[in-house]
Each structure stands twice: as structure tokens, then as C-alpha cells.
Amino acid sequence: MYVQAGFNVPEETTLNLEQLEDAVLAALEGDETARLESLLAPLHPGDIAELIARIPLSELRIAVFRHVPDELAGDVLDLVPEVIQDELVEDLTPTELVEAVQEMSPDDAADLITDLEPAEQKELLENIPQEQSDAIRDLMRYPSDTAGGLMTPQFTALQAGTTAGQAIDILRRVADSDHEVFYYVYVVDARNKLLGALSLRDLLLARSHQLVDDCMITNVYSVDVMTDQEEVARTFKRYGYLALPVVDTENRLLGVVTVDDIIEVIQDEDSEDVQKMVGAGGDEGIDSALTLSIRRRLPWLKVNMVTAFLAAGVVSFFQDLIERNVVLAVFLPFCAMMAGNAGQQALAVVIRGVVLDTAASRRWFRILGRELCLGCVNGSIIGALTGLVVYFFSNPHNPVLAVLIGAALMATMMTASVSGAGIPLLMRRIGFDPAQGSTVILTTITDVVGFGFFLGLARLLEPWFASPAP
């Protein structure tokens, strides 16, 4: 979590990272430590993290990281992409790692330490000050995809009965310490139960002898510490908050989730959907271990293999027909490709609709009707165009074959559109993730129905379009 404004950066808005990278690498090569440090010192940790991520060699990345000013090392380590974080953590000496972790906020430190081996975790936690390691251990108890895993324990809580003047004095004191003084301040009773919240603005505008109890908001939205992070993100989106307090089942204040952590959640959840659609893991990235990728992708490929045998089974049922009219084999993959594309368009639009707007599935009738129309229009146009091409390029002109292919395309594209819309709606209705594996399910339906329809119709029309065997 990082919410401080303004670092001492050059005047221009966007830093020229390319030039900076060149300068940094030159300084590193020339062993000009002072120059390297003076290049890095004025930068925002976000820029340093970006700079390090751009460097292609891991030896150079760690060398640059070692010259990051001590007080920024923790933030930089938190902000680099996860794969690079892992590498840096591996390359740092235990002492260096302890130093960097000490500069991190407890929630970021907990995220980092959770990924280590148990023995490394233990060693690291033993070497940082008790108070900090206790805070980190507390946070590590919550799964990382819950409110507890997102929250920071560094918030400001005031006891009921504090005056605005006293509150400002308290804030002045904690401002010097590590506490993240944030936009909201919370008011608790003697047993740490959440009573209310007030913004810094309210505090600024209150008279100094006024009790915080009198200027606070008493009905504060809060989330339970075990709430799933997607639900937390939805609450943020619905209300536009900057921070939400996190409580246990007894309404005791445990921490605060801030909006910047939520941005990551929203981005992750959204992009996961694409990967889940095609049966890659939502948690897979370009730098994941090969074994993870195989574990995530292979099961869906196997499912797809089984369903592909289904489709092959449909085709084999018509082997004699294809043997007599081999042109059908040419257009089988054609149909599959077009129906697949039309279906995926519907799938992508509807999954997004269902994910963004939780009320959307209540309009299922309208959504299916819409995709039926679209499938009908696009299917007719593509079917007609393809039919025309087939007619003019078949030698001799074969109008029945043209009609067969056109009609089959129209029907399979309509089926594909409706299936693409129906799959996520149905999955949501029966309580499944609307994205997971949906492309595999879709292709199965479009292939089985599409091949069946195409070849079935071909069998009916065979007397009229068949070419004599060679």
C-alpha cells in the first residue's frame, strides 16, 4: 500500500525510463556507485520498480536493487512484478532481506513472507523486531484473497470520548511513526469495537473541544475479516469509498483495506476471466513456473480431447457420405471455425456483462434473444457470402452445395451465438464461475451440433449435389 504524494522528480510528467535505464546500466558497468545512487535517490519507488522490471538480466537487476536507498528498498521490492520479486528475494543475503522487509508495511511484508519456505519464513521473522513480526504473523493467519489478507493493521483508531483537539495531537504524534495516517480515522470503544468513523476533513472542521463521538458517522460500512476479496472490491465499487474498516465477528476493528489494494484485485479478477475461459489458470502469468502452467492447462486440454472425440464421433458417423463427397471434408473445419468465432464473440460479451453487472442474469431472456438475433443476422450474411463463393468457384457450379453450406453456416452460427450467451448465464445460475472452461464447453456444443447439422443436411440433399465418384 502506497499513498503518499509527491517525490522529488524531474519536472516532466512521464519519466524517460529508457534514457534512465541506459544511464543506470552505464553507471553500473563503470562501477560508478555514487553516480548510480544519485540517479536512483530522487525517484519514486514506483519508478525504480518499473526501471528494474525493464532490465533484462537478473544479475543486473539485483545489482541495481542493491543501490536503492535503504528507506525505499521495501517499497521497491513490493512494487516489482511478482516473478522479479521472487528472484530478488532469492538473490538477496538474509541480512539484506531482513533490512528490506523491515521497511515494508506489514501487509506487504506478510504477502512476501507467505511465499517463502517455512524455514525461511521462520528465520526472517526471528530477525525483525518483535512488534513488527507479531503484526506480520497476525496478518499471515488470513487467506490472501480475503479482506484480512488485503488489510493493513496500520490505521488510526481513537477512543470514544476523545476531543477533536486531542485527536489532532494524536495524529501529529503518529504521523512521525510508521502509521499510515489516512483519510479516515476510526472511533472504537474500550473493547476495540468499531463505533464510528470520521474523515480528516471532519476533524479539520470540528471545534477543538468537540468530542469525536459527536462529529463521527455512526453507521459505518465495514467488512468481515474473512470476506472474499471480490466481494470487498464490489463494496468499494458500489460506494466509491477510499477505505473500508475490517472487523471480526464481534465488530472489533482489525485493520483497514484501502482503495489502491482494491485496484489490484479488480485488475487480477478481470484478467483472470480471459484465462479461465480458455482453461488456463486464473493465477497463471508469463513468468509462472512451467509445472504450474502444465498443471493448470493440461486438465482442460484433456477435457477438450474427450469432447473432441465426441465431435469426431459425429463426423465418423457420416464417413460413407464424406467418402462419396470429399468436398464436405473441406468445409467441415470451415464451419467449425466460423461457428467457434461467432460463439466466442457472444461468450466474451455476455461473460463481461454477467461479471460487471450482477443483476444482468435476471434479464437472461432478453440477452439470449439478443444473441439469437445477432447469430441470425451475422449467420445469414456470412452464410450467403460463403454460399456465393462456393457457387462461383465450384466447377461445375453447384447450387445445392452452395445452399447446403450457406444454410449450415447460418444454423451453426445461430446455435453458437445462443450457446455463447447461454453458457455463462447457466453457469452463474447453478453457482459456477461463469468463465471457467467456457470456451471448451462452447466448442463442444458448436462442433457436435454444427457437424451433426451440416452432415445431416448433406445426407438429405446428397441426391442433388453429389458429384459422380472419380
Add this chain to the structure above:
Amino acid sequence: MYVQAGFNVPEETTLNLEQLEDAVLAALEGDETARLESLLAPLHPGDIAELIARIPLSELRIAVFRHVPDELAGDVLDLVPEVIQDELVEDLTPTELVEAVQEMSPDDAADLITDLEPAEQKELLENIPQEQSDAIRDLMRYPSDTAGGLMTPQFTALQAGTTAGQAIDILRRVADSDHEVFYYVYVVDARNKLLGALSLRDLLLARSHQLVDDCMITNVYSVDVMTDQEEVARTFKRYGYLALPVVDTENRLLGVVTVDDIIEVIQDEDSEDVQKMVGAGGDEGIDSALTLSIRRRLPWLKVNMVTAFLAAGVVSFFQDLIERNVVLAVFLPFCAMMAGNAGQQALAVVIRGVVLDTAASRRWFRILGRELCLGCVNGSIIGALTGLVVYFFSNPHNPVLAVLIGAALMATMMTASVSGAGIPLLMRRIGFDPAQGSTVILTTITDVVGFGFFLGLARLLEPWFASPAP
């Protein structure tokens, strides 16, 4: 934009919207206006918007909206999904619309008005107070996907030379007006040029006679008013800010973009990628007009049609072979389906990687190598499994056919994986959107290469696996 904490809601964290919807609809049916208003009055506008979105009939939606307390109507109208907003705007009388728009912040009002017909825009703007309509007109000059289109003009700017005490007095005054008093306060010179920023916290902690010039941060990150919204979002993400000032080319302060607007941008951009992949429009939703959907989808379907003819061309080149060995026609779509799935897995993971981490494309060699390995492992496993099935189910057992299909699957799945990774990397390199139409390009490559390899290998092996003609 909505950043106020705490509305007077029931104690529980999550409202039971289902019960509330039933109660609201019952009150509406029974014409119990007082009951209806008492149900809606204590709710947060985000909850009312969600409630309205859940109601399936548009007549009921507008009836409920008419009972929303006047001061919340603008926020509710801003927070409902866009399609419902359009409907409500159409159903409201001009007077009702003017009333609602007057309660909206200028940036939200500008977004809403931009979507209206020019004549309606003019009428609406003429009927709201001059000061407000000027602010809205100002904002409407900027494209909606730029910093100017995202910013609010309601920020607090202090003149250089103001003391902290005076600043607090100024904030007290504007707190009662419509200004969104936000976490940061900006300091400008007499010509409105941005000099610095300070947080409310800094102000709270300053002594009252201290000049804001002395406690402000002087090197503030700002964005130019014409900066693309994606770039603005990246700046927010990189630095973890809550708000960024927006300036013109002369560094004059024009407005402020806040983090809640950025959440929408990030979410939209991310989910657009999925749709662009399959050639649906990034701007298409489940409630878009049919004509928009057709205009977006049909061109890509046509592109796909052309490429599908390419693939069909490859197959037709082998017609004689298929005629002699019709079992090949059964396994053609099988190969296409498996390669398509493997390729899309790689595509989804790499697109996400390239979009999330702009430095990723510099590691292209590693990314391609990784997908080559994955394609090799998954292709071998699926190829071997499929080969075994083919062997045991072919009658009589046909080991050459099994090897042919297994080898073809392995080769096409490897090609598909590498292509899936290469397409977004190449598109980004040549300055294209890495997602747009990528699935169509991928299927073309996998089908053409896959069919060519499969049938080419089959021709080579034909003497050994061919079954005698019936």
C-alpha cells in the same frame, strides 16, 4: 465521482437487496408513496442504483426512480448501468431531467449529456444555472477517454502565500458548498499555474501561521488534460495515488482525476481485451444496440471467413488423399480444436502479461521459449493419449495412423502455443493493440499450419496406414 463516507444504513454490512426489492415493488404496486420513500431515503445512492438495476421492467424502474430523494437522484442516475441510465433519461420529463442533472457533479453530468442528441443537449444546458452549465460545457470539450474527460473541476486550489490557518477557513467555507473537498489541496500562483500540493494531513499538522508554500510538496505529479485514460490509469497504479491534478500545456490547473474514476477505467480496459481478442467490440455490452454489435462483430467474422477459405484451400489440396482415407476427415477438426485450445491458452496468458506489465515484451525470447516448452509437453501428452485411443479403437489396430495423429497433434499444439505467445508480442512491437482480433489470427495460423502438417505427413505415411478402398 463519489467519495463520501457513511450513509445511514441498517447495521448489517450487506444489504439484503432481494427483500428490499420485494418491499419496494409491493409499496409501488399498492401506491404507498410514503412507504416507498421511507424505504429509499436511508439508502446509499450505490444501493439504490443496484436496486433499480435489479428490477426487470423499465416502467417499474422509472417509477422507483421518481421516488428517490431529490438530492440523491443525480448520484443514482450516475451509478446505474449505462443502458438503464439511457432508458431513465429517455423516460424522464425534461424538468425531471434538469433537476437530476443539477444534483450531479459536473464531470458526471458532462458524461451523461455527451450521450444525448445535440438538440437535447442544448435544451438541457439552457435550463440549468449558468455557472453549472459553463462548467459542464468546459468538460464536454475533452474526449471522454482523456484525463480531461475523467477529471472533476470541483477541487480546492489555494493561492500561494495563504497561511495554514486561512486555508482551513477556506476549506470550512467550501465544505458547505458543492466542492468536493478532497484529500489533497493544490497551491497555484496568480495565473493559476500549479505550484504544489499538500494533503489535508499536512494542513492538519501545520502551525496556523505557516505558509502553505512552506509545507507543500513542490514537485507534484500531474497529467496533461489530453493524456489518454490508459496512461492516466498506469500513473495511478504505478504510484498508488488517490488523486492527480490535471493541467494544460502551460501547467495551469484545470481539474483533478480521482482514483474511483480510475477503477472504472481499469475495469473497462481489461474486460475490453477479451472482447477484442475474439473480434467483438471493446465497447460492446449485453445491452448495446443490435446495430452496434453487428457493426463490431461482422467485420471480424468476414476476416475469419477469408482465412477459413485459406484453411479450406489447404484441405482441398489433399482431397484425393482424404477420399482414399476418409478417417483423416474425422481427425481434421479434432486437430483444429485441440490446437485452437492450446493456442488460446498461450494467447490469454501472454496478452494479460503484456498488458499488465509493459516491460514484459522485452523478455520476448524467454516468453516464446516458455510457450514452446509448454506446447511441447502438453502436445506430447495429448498426442500420446490420442494416439493410444486411436490405436485401440481402430479396427484392425492401425499403429501408423495412431503415430500420424499423435505426431500431428504434438506439432500443431507446439505451433499453436508459440503462435499464441508470438502474436501479442509482435502486435505490440509494431504498435498495434495486442488483443485486437488476435484469436482470428491465431486460428488462421494453427489451421493452415496444422492442416498442412497433418495432411502432408499423412501423404508421406499413406503407403503404411492406408486401408484398402471399399
